[in-house]
Amino acid sequence: MKKENAEISCPIFQKQEPVIKYITDxxxxxxxxxxxxxxxxxxxxxxxxxxxxxxxxxGKLDCNSCQFIAKLxxxxxxxxxxxxxxxxx
Numbered sequence: 666m667k668k669e670n671a672e673i674s675c676p677i678f679q680k681q682e683p684v685i686k687y688i689t690d691x692x693x694x695x696x697x698x699x700x701x702x703x704x705x706x707x708x709x710x711x712x713x714x715x716x717x718x719x720x721x722x723x724g725k726l727d728c729n730s731c732q733f734i735a736k737l738x739x740x741x742x743x744x745x746x747x748x749x750x751x752x753x754x
Contacts, residue, residue, distance in 0.1 A: 702749035
């Protein structure tokens, strides 16, 4: 089955996406919750760049897609950080 890649044509997204993917890979490779949380905190900063985009236009599909993806990533980051605070291994 062929995987289709949807492109979001936004210079801010294009700049942030490789950084976000790199940190996400680091989270996935991390062994413990403390290490995952450290990377999650880095990811949170990068995702916040997208969520606070000065060029956001709610009428653009690319902007809506970017915000949707960023919000999902933020939820993931929040769960990892919460797991660290509660001591879940």
